[in-house]
Amino acid sequence: MQSDRPSSSINRRVLISGMALLPALSGMPLGSTAQAQTTQDNTLASWNEGPAKQAILDFVKATTERASPSFVPPEERIATFDQDGTLWVEQPIYSQVIYCLDRVPAVVEKTPKLKSVEPFKTVLSGNREAIAKLSLHDLEKILAATLTGMSVEEFNAEAKKWLTAAKDARWKRLHTDLIYQPMLEVMQYLRANGFKTYIVTGGGQDFVRVYSERVYGVPVEQVVGTAGGTRFGYHKDGQPFLTKEPKLLLNDDKAGKPEGIHLMIGRRPYAAFGNSDGDRQMLEYTGTGDGARLMMLVLHDDAKREYAYGPAQGLPNSRVGTFTQALHDEAKKKSWTVISMKNDWRRIFPFDQNA
């Protein structure tokens, strides 16, 4: 969410501070996405043959075959995945920001005086152009108002309700349907080979936890995200509960990603997947370790099936997921693998059966 005009667009940094805010949901059943690949034939079925697929196969072979000089003991096998733009669609705007905007009417209903106060007034107007021009400071207010000040359970229930109802404008599908089938297959393949798969996202840790297990097969305790503090307190009947506070603990973007990995996991990953400048430090940190390491970046170069953006390939810039020329150069220099959606992915979404 970096832009040439930071004052009129949603900035990743700000978004993140606002997202420091959300709670967790336990006990969601494992969906079919959690099933491990068992046959070699079916491995990475949605990937075309090419250097990206080969890099994944080579890495798994190098780290899991006993005789390999770069064999990694199972307990050290950690793979981290950015979410927005790496596991699911981030255009035209992060799904969690839509959630926050959608929550504004409920917040105003609870606190009616906000009705005539900016930025809530503008959001309520429904004027898209005006909403798009909201300042960073305004967005911080919206994120704080919609993601904090309620119990963890209340937040979970609201987020869950929204996720099972709100539809994306282009595909008219749930946001959790707009996940990349090839990336699900990589996660499954790595898990089938003893890797623990973590999501390491600039998005809100508690928000992503609401659906991580069901959608990605990633348990809540393996979600690292931008995180806010909670406050332990008691209901009148003496029952304890946690309230989501507007206090940022972890800004899980850019340098915050390796910092968050250290805090929450405590091990350097062997594989890391991203798609933007926000993932650069995570890939650098991963690549600094000994032995075989896998660093991959998703390039959005498929306007027909998804989106095309990022200046590296002369594609239009974007308000989200900036894949800069500098990142492209670093990837080339350090032999990180760039995944071309257009060329490397036979199929984009699970619902896309035309592949």
Next chain:
Amino acid sequence: MQSDRPSSSINRRVLISGMALLPALSGMPLGSTAQAQTTQDNTLASWNEGPAKQAILDFVKATTERASPSFVPPEERIATFDQDGTLWVEQPIYSQVIYCLDRVPAVVEKTPKLKSVEPFKTVLSGNREAIAKLSLHDLEKILAATLTGMSVEEFNAEAKKWLTAAKDARWKRLHTDLIYQPMLEVMQYLRANGFKTYIVTGGGQDFVRVYSERVYGVPVEQVVGTAGGTRFGYHKDGQPFLTKEPKLLLNDDKAGKPEGIHLMIGRRPYAAFGNSDGDRQMLEYTGTGDGARLMMLVLHDDAKREYAYGPAQGLPNSRVGTFTQALHDEAKKKSWTVISMKNDWRRIFPFDQNA
């Protein structure tokens, strides 16, 4: 570490802020403690028959038998363990504090001007009485100086070196030898029944991670502790590294324990083990969940084999691990189980073969 004279003793709160500071070590091999119990005969072998042992057996049966009305799906099976006084000896002073005091000479060597500055001067004097009288503010300075300002790797190497050399004054053994065999067996038994065992400690997260896997069979990513921030930066050659910063992110004691559990795990535990007021909120939070839950408190009532302290039983008060009368009353009221070291444990330490 609460005391009647807080200004002259080591206070848990302060200790904790100081501990916000340490790093992690990956790749330690699983020791024998990670082996799951497989035969019923051998289950909880160091426990005497009685209500404490029975409570553990009943809980596991209730949560893991398919036909049980309180069956818990494997992915939700979380058990949390305090460390100091629950998994290992905390008397007469927390081992990590000894580590920090032992590190002072090295810090002074690096920054010679500290030699004549308090509190470093007092620590260097070796005057035990004077050291015991250091103020909380002084201790904060010592913790900050010895636990921050170095890379994660440097900290890990120093802590590892100390842990394999420093001996306890009473038993003349490594601190990591002074672990409670019955608690190792509970952890093993729970893991053998599909539970994920977490350490949730007021001690430094990075410090405990150095030995958690080897000593307790708990992987580094399942250690929740008082945690400080790190800062991502680059060496001159461009290699990235993390520096431990004197910035408190999580004060993992009292209310900070459920808050830390939410941040790091995102699920409410089904079982929680502690021994002091610092664990009260964790047990309350655990006990608030539906279905079968297990809350246990270790009472140190065995002066002969270990220590006897805690006012609840008319035992002497202590500078660490306060088991207050109020906690005792709450445990009774809420049917938490108090473990008597004297009566419930046949054997205290792994090295104690006289049981």
